[in-house]
Amino acid sequence: MGAIHHPLAFTFGVLGNLISFMVYLAPVPTFYRICKKRSTEGFQAVPYVIALFSAMLMIYYALIKTNSFLLITINGAGCFIETVYIVLFLIFAPKKARVFTLKMLTALNVVAYCIIVGLTLLLFKGHNRVRVIGWVNVVFSVCVFAAPLSIMRLVIRTKSVEFMPFTLSFFLTLSAVVWFGYGLLIRDPYVAAPNILGFLFGVAQMVLYIIYKDRKRIKECNDTKNKQAELTVKVGSMATPEVHPVGKGRRREEEGDDEEQGEIERR
Secondary structure, eight states, X not given: OOGGGOHHHHHHHHHHHHHHHHHHHTXXXXXXXXXXXXXXXXXXXXXXXXXXXXXXXXXXXXXXXOXXXXXXXXXXXXXXXXXXXXXXXXXXXXXXXXXXXXXXXXXIIIIIHHHHHHHHHHHOOHHHHHHHHHHHHXXXXXXXXXXXXXXXXXXXXXXOOTTSOHHHHHHHHHHHHHHHHHHHHTTOHHHHHHHHHHHHHHXXXXXXXXXXXXXXXXXXXXXXXXXXXXXXXXXXXXXXXXXXXXXXXXXXXXXXXXXXXXXXXXX
């Protein structure tokens, strides 16, 4: 049953498009920072390459299944946005990261995609083709949701949420809930199933954010105190050389006065 013939499913689909579009735009501040600093710093392109591949597969699935216009619209926008991110990454990434990204992009988004499309068109027909492509989509959708695991590990290791904005985690969770509802209403397990895992990962990210969000402030306060202490030490060390010569001068003046007084007494 298509979403167009089910008003509630259509509503969920439109909401899913809007929320997912916001999720796609969530890394914009990150790439603005990359462009401004002209460096990718500690960021990786792997999540964006996988997200692009997943969106390409979902478009293929929607075209084969038919009556899935809402899936095509959001994944078409996703393909464009993820491509822009990857191009920006390739422009500012160091040589090693650029070569790795290009190899991954070629292997996954060109070679693997062509193999999947070619084999499913040649070996399967009708409902079997839809089912096979659906399961392939489930696997790579799970990979998209699992991609932030590296960021979560980084948060735990550094005790900082700098690389995991709360807004992105929140909208990922909300998007998973809406698309799960959409898949459930149109009775499409290949859309609904991966979003269960997406919801769990999104909640886990928000929990990590709540745990570590204040650690950065504490670190900044400690850094400020350390800088103030360092400044105090520097000021003290700068003042010390100025104090000793004064003392020596006074001692010399006193010695000079004593010698002069001795000469007067001898006379």
